[in-house]
Structures are given as structure tokens and as C-alpha cells.
Amino acid sequence: MGIILGENQYGKAENRVVRIYRETPRHEIKDINVGSALRGDFTAAHTDGDQRKVLPTDTQKQTAYAYAKEKGIASIEQYGLELARHFVDDYEPVDGARIEIEEYAWERAVVDGKEHDHTWVRKGQEVRTADITVEGKGEGQKTWVIGGLKDLVVLKSTGSEFHDFLEDEYTILQPTTDRVMSTSLVAKWRFTTTDVDWEAIYPAIKQIIVDTFATVQSLALQQTLYQMGKTILETYDFIAEVKLSAPNIHHFVYDLSPFGLENNKEVFNADDRPYGLIQATVTRDDAPDAGPAWTQQMAWLG
Known part of the structure; x- marks a missing residue:
């Protein structure tokens, strides 16, 4: 050996x-x-x-x-x-x-x-x-550039649903057509060129992300992430792919009935652990090879 x-x-x-x-x-x-x-x-x-x-x-x-x-x-x-x-x-x-x-x-x-x-x-x-x-x-010589953001915390008080999911004997989650949706978003996008106005493109992509989160009637966080990536790719032809990672920051309606109070989705307990972690890559079907673009400095320790 x-x-x-x-x-x-x-x-x-x-x-x-x-x-x-x-x-x-x-x-x-x-x-x-x-x-x-x-x-x-x-x-x-x-x-x-x-x-x-x-x-x-x-x-x-x-x-x-x-x-x-x-x-x-x-x-x-x-x-x-x-x-x-x-x-x-x-x-x-x-x-x-x-x-x-x-x-x-x-x-x-x-x-x-x-x-x-x-x-x-x-x-x-x-x-x-x-x-x-x-x-x-x-x-x-070859060059790869990835732009991105992290710790973008967003929340909307309605416009999010989650129902018709797979169930088994351990499922207790109740379906809903109206819930709070919140996440701390990580997003990264791979450029195909370095001929970019870096200071203009960043706020523009961030705005797409925020706009999409706000306006999509979401049936799942997965759907929202896909639409974010899709819209970015449709807007900028020099971006090859978008990677998104979103922990689901759960908000549960708090039981105020012991105090004789009605809680009509007004008071919530925000749970940061455990959390669902939703991740997706949205890419062009003709995207150039990523090569080592995603090989991080601490990649094998992640």
C-alpha cells in the first residue's frame, strides 16, 4: 500500500x-x-x-x-x-x-x-x-468570480403556505394556508465574465431577492428560492448559476388561552432551533463548467 x-x-x-x-x-x-x-x-x-x-x-x-x-x-x-x-x-x-x-x-x-x-x-x-x-x-489563465451575501434576515407575516405534504405515523405538523415565513438567507451567484459593474450589480441582485421573497405567494420555501434564482438568471445573462441556502426560522402562534386571550396570529414564539434548512442551485442548462469556482478555502472541513 x-x-x-x-x-x-x-x-x-x-x-x-x-x-x-x-x-x-x-x-x-x-x-x-x-x-x-x-x-x-x-x-x-x-x-x-x-x-x-x-x-x-x-x-x-x-x-x-x-x-x-x-x-x-x-x-x-x-x-x-x-x-x-x-x-x-x-x-x-x-x-x-x-x-x-x-x-x-x-x-x-x-x-x-x-x-x-x-x-x-x-x-x-x-x-x-x-x-x-x-x-x-x-x-x-482562467478566472472565476462568485458574488453573494449572507445573514440577510427577512420575514413576511402572510403570503406563505405549507400543505399537501407527505405524512407518516410520526407527522404531527398541521397544514396551513397562512403562516409567517422568515429566513436568514445565504445567496451566491457565479459570473461568466469579469467585465461587470460590481458596485451596481450587487444592490440590483439583492433587490431581486427581497422583491421575490415579498411578492411570491409561497407554497414552500423551496418555491421561493427557485424563483429568486430564476429571476436573477433571467435578468442577467452573464450569471451562470445561483446557489441559495435558507434556514427556516419558524414562528409558532403562542397559546394565550390560559389567560383568556384570543390570539389571532398576532403573538408568536420565534424558534431558532431546530430549523429546516432549504438549499437549492438554480442554473442555466448551458452554463459553462464551474471548475474550482465553488472549492472553498475550508471546503473539506465543511
Whole structure:
């Protein structure tokens, strides 16, 4: 029996980078969390402890901070592309790089009725994400970009049903034609090009997601997720597929009868555990191959 080294990568996870733009009296801020992973033939490092091909993870961290100044962070997608291409193009042993970024939004503080030039309040609605993978050298180099969001918590008080489901001897759930539906949504969409207005496309896709959640008379959360992905693909021909993950944040009508009170779907108990987890991929039937686009920095630990 022979023993060989399998899939491997190494990098620096969760570098917290805050970039302040001070060129004018009205400052701007970008607040991000950056992870990098390098791929290549690093067999000797594992089998013999030979580090001659290994770019230190500390160097990757320093590069993330330096590039925030040198290249700027106009968008997390563009910043991630700059980083990934640098690692692949400028270091011979590296034939692939993965950059994963989260962006934390801030909004300006309002003082005396006016937006303040250099004070912000953390905006906690959701976290924007980007995953960039670059592989290969020169003209054969390939790039994959995935945009996304997580922690988008949405709720609607009606417009959701759940009935006619499969039942067995353990089923006690009652069918309903009117329920509260809530979730903390994760969505990711794969681009087929890097010729994209990154700062315009993100809010537009987020709006599609919110609009769809609000307006679809949902017979199941699955139906709502599919319609979100379908609408995104119908709207943007440069998006190949959409992946969605939605925990069902259950809201149960609370029994107020012991107190002589009628509860006409007005008071609920919000249960965060256990929860149904609904996940779906919506894709074009002619979508280009995803390659390593979905191979995450910590993929095999998930």
C-alpha cells in the first residue's frame, strides 16, 4: 500500500482590513475580512518540511494590507482579482489562488440633520461576499468570480403556505394556508465574465431577492428560492448559476388561552432551533463548467 499527499492548499484566513479614504474632507470607508489560499505543487513542504516553494502566510497577510493602499478597494470583487492574479502571476510555484472576502457595510452618522463627513454607524442588514479563484499562467489563465451575501434576515407575516405534504405515523405538523415565513438567507451567484459593474450589480441582485421573497405567494420555501434564482438568471445573462441556502426560522402562534386571550396570529414564539434548512442551485442548462469556482478555502472541513 502506497501513501501519497492528496489535495492541499495553504493561506491566511480572516485578515480584517479597514481602508479609510482621506483625499477630501468627506472620508470614505471600506471594511472587509479577507482570506487567501494558494494552490500548487507543495508536496515537498508536506513530506520533507522543505519550504523553498512556500510563500509564508504572513506574506499573504501583508500583501492584503498593502494592496488595500496600493490598489484600493473600489469593490471587493476587483480587489480580490488583483490579489489572486498577483499570487499566481508573480510566484512560479503558485498555480492557483483563492480569495474569499466579506464586506461589512457602514452608513454615515447624521448630526444636526446632516450626514457627518467622518463618522459612521455600522449597518447590520447583511454581509456582502465575494469568492475569487485564479488558475494558470499567461494566456491560459482562467478566472472565476462568485458574488453573494449572507445573514440577510427577512420575514413576511402572510403570503406563505405549507400543505399537501407527505405524512407518516410520526407527522404531527398541521397544514396551513397562512403562516409567517422568515429566513436568514445565504445567496451566491457565479459570473461568466469579469467585465461587470460590481458596485451596481450587487444592490440590483439583492433587490431581486427581497422583491421575490415579498411578492411570491409561497407554497414552500423551496418555491421561493427557485424563483429568486430564476429571476436573477433571467435578468442577467452573464450569471451562470445561483446557489441559495435558507434556514427556516419558524414562528409558532403562542397559546394565550390560559389567560383568556384570543390570539389571532398576532403573538408568536420565534424558534431558532431546530430549523429546516432549504438549499437549492438554480442554473442555466448551458452554463459553462464551474471548475474550482465553488472549492472553498475550508471546503473539506465543511
